[in-house]
Amino acid sequence: MVGKQSTSKSHPGAEFLSKKFDVTNKAILITGASSGFGEHFAKMYAEAGCRVFALLARRTDRLEDLAADLRQSYPDINIATVQCDVSKTEDIPRAFDEAEKKTGRCFDVIVNNAGIGPVVRVLNETEESYNMTMDVNTRACFFVAQEAVKRLKAAEQRNGSIINISSIYGKRVGHGHAVYSISKAALTQMTKAMAIEVLGEGVRVNSVHPGFFRTELTQDYYDSPKGDAFLKKHVPMERLGLLEELDGVMLLLASDASSFMTGAELLVDGAHTTSSL
Template sequence: MSGVGRLSADLTGRTAVVTGASSGLGMRFAELLAGSGATVFAAARRKDRLESLAERVPGVVPVTCDVTDDAARQALFETVMTRDGKIDLLVNNAGHGVSKPALEETVESFERVVALNLTATFALSTLFARPMIEAGAGSIVNIASILGLVAAHPTSQVSYTAAKGAVVNMTRELGVQWASRGVRVNAIAPGWFPTEVTEEFFADERGSAWLRRNTPMGRTGRPDELDGVMLLLASDASTFITGQTLVVDGGWTAR
């Protein structure tokens, strides 16, 4: 991806885990952190994509993992701790949504979206926070969304907005609970960026035009425009920041 390495922070010797790393923003984050010196355990379900990423980017270790499965989460944790014996950074990026009116979404669908976006984030955070607390240092970065701050209109995404809104407030709570124990918990709320989640909306010219028209900057985001905030929260540049959600949306939520 273009732009990796343009911004940098020294993460040499750090161990990071990035979930949802087989595509989109997760892959970008894995590349960025590895390029800054970290060993990055890239976790996702698609083994072939993770192996391709690891072949292309030094410092990336592929780990096949369905983050909604407790046994898979435990296996990821054990892989990291067995190999490196520590964890410095966890990026909870895995997520997906369902776009349909609330009256058409089933309870089962709602629960699946919450399980992926919220429950897995909580489970992984508490799992990896334990060795961070023991070490007295660590950073957890949750990838939320502007749809955790505002409604999705004119699209309809009740389960996704509910889950991401909960991620925002969980970030506050965990950030406060673990603040005195050396573990920072923050979130990034991206606006409209091209990802697998948004590809259908971006592919529709009317949808793309609507996004550009309603974003104060007049355009959607580029993946490299999340590099700075990720490096800030991942590095020692943010040692007095916790419980915060940093919005990167071209002015969308400021309207």
Template sequence: MTIASVGELFDLSGRTALVTGASSGLGWRFAEVLAANGANVGIAARRTDRLETLKSEIEARGGHALPVPLDVTDIDTIAPAFDAVEKAFGPVDILVNNAGVAAEGFIADMNPADWRKVLDTNLDGVFLVGQEAARRMTAVGKGGSIVNIASAIAFKVSKTLGAYAAAKAGVVQLTKVMALELADANIRVNAICPGYIETEINSDYFATEGGKKMIQRYVPMKRLGDIKELDGTLLLLASDAGSFITGTPILVDGGIAL
């Protein structure tokens, strides 16, 4: 029996990926990592102006990327996004369901519109885009990998994050159902559940005294996660290295959910 090298295990050459919410934060990084390991990547978001910058950065490193407009809450934009990526690169066999929003507020005070916005994007969006991917991967018949981005908050809640926690817990359970239903088509469905990962969106807050106290209080490892610390988990789930892993939520949270 041959022994694969690390490079062979995680090689994504010839694969086509679609990353939602790719215009910033985790989605931006996920797209870069997939492209750096050989995948042709459809980068999708509402803010298509930022996607052009990401495309240029990926191509400067020798990768291939295609910006596509996609609002995960608008079902009419989903199929055209897949169509565009497939026309450029071939059938999508890796989906990273990353698009998400947050809205804070105590349950008793939360505006129902804010609740609905979070659930529409973070849960319904994962369902709608995942459904489209599942149908297309099944039709092609070559299997694939769907990686849903959940959160450590799905397992250990915090005050004022009720909508976010409910949505991400729903993503975990949806991931398991999708995995069960799609297993016989060789489509693996897993979830990455990050803890507090430093991004351009939250870095200013975590630099404040309140943010520093929050890290010390809630993160057993006493630090934020670096965005690159999600790379290995993403590659494991997207590549053949994780070919027998499905229905699994993987916590990358510094111990928050313990």
């Protein structure tokens, strides 16, 4: 009975919100979709009503598992899984071709989520590791975004949104994260530079800067006494963010509710970057 009472008829505000943040007619492409943020974003957008997806990653086995779960939950979903190593520029147009062929859609929301973050001190950094971090975190995002804008322009679609997943390390630095910080700072500037250049094509480009979040890679450390002490010292909210606490900003940027936003930097970090010195 509680569920039946929670309808848009009983609560007009729910209808307003569903229209304002509507993603039901969007076609969303997510890179790095096989785990972590990317996997969560796919599930969240599907729950919000989006039914056309392209999920890109290097690990196709996990992509297929995710797609199977989504198809079971949403039988009407139109979803393409595409193997793609975004660090290889030549892979990107091929991945878009495959995604468009499988779904029959040009993608109007691009989530540039693929990223790596090796922990390497400055004096131990190698050219190979440096190049790989920059290739995945910055260069790949540029060429994925570029490819998306070219295709939206060719399709005469003038309502695109590119969401670059940056980091608080694009605003601050930390020991062992020099190159990662460089790559994310560059991504932030790329977002702003691209935003003003593609306005004429009807495409918005914004960046999201997560702080420390609970993922399969971080939870063990932050659940330990050492990790807990770190959070209490450095994060004003004294805890990790939960993946669902990114949902609001991701829905905002994917929907037309953000139609007057481009070149913006949205921090979701528990006030970490505004903490007192």
